[in-house]
Amino acid sequence: MKKVILSISIILLMCACGGQTQKPTQENDSATASVEKAEAKKASAESIPDFVTSVYDKVNEVMSKQVVNTSVLDSAFFAPSYKDLYKKVLKAEEGKSFDNMCFIEYMPFTQGLIVPITITDIKANMLTDNTAEVFYEMKDKEDVVKMWWHLVYANGEWRIDDWKNDPDAENSMGDRMREYLEKNK
Helix, strand or coil: CHHHHHHHHHHHHHHHHHHHHHHHHHHHHHHHHHHHHHHHHHHHHHCHHHHHHHHHHHHHHHHCCCCCCCHHHHHHHECHHHHHHHHHHHHHHCCCCHHHCCCCCCCCCCCCCCCCCEEEEEEEEECCCCEEEEEEEEECCCCEEEEEEEEEEECCEEEEEEEECCCCCCCCHHHHHHHHHHHCC
16 A cells, blocks of 8 residues: 555655646747747848849749749739739730720839849838838949838738838829729729
């Protein structure tokens, strides 16, 4: 009987100690997750210039090929919200004459510049925890175009949600598409 009581006591003691060591570990994991989350937000703001540079690395690669597939760029860098808006515009345009179509820039990444395109003067501003705007200049051998992007951060990545090829312009491409859809309900 003494052996049974001793065995049960040892088991209870082990269970009690195991529960205490587990709780601080869970608290440490929670604290670590909070620190990692804060660092991820900070890293996301700091990563905007790297994002812009990576976009143009891919633009230069894709546009230098003889057969250009721009949908690769659209799917890689535009936010789902922008792509959905664009699809709605394309659907609204079906069967309309050319004069009644929404003017959408053919290639928002090049603006008529010839690759290789270089990027300079990148300035990013955080608007919220997961949105930002970025201003930059893109250049080829002869021309310079100033750009503005509205970015959203989701699933650990920046994506372009809206853009202008003249940062001082009143309406962005998204504004123009929404206005077109409103007029063509």
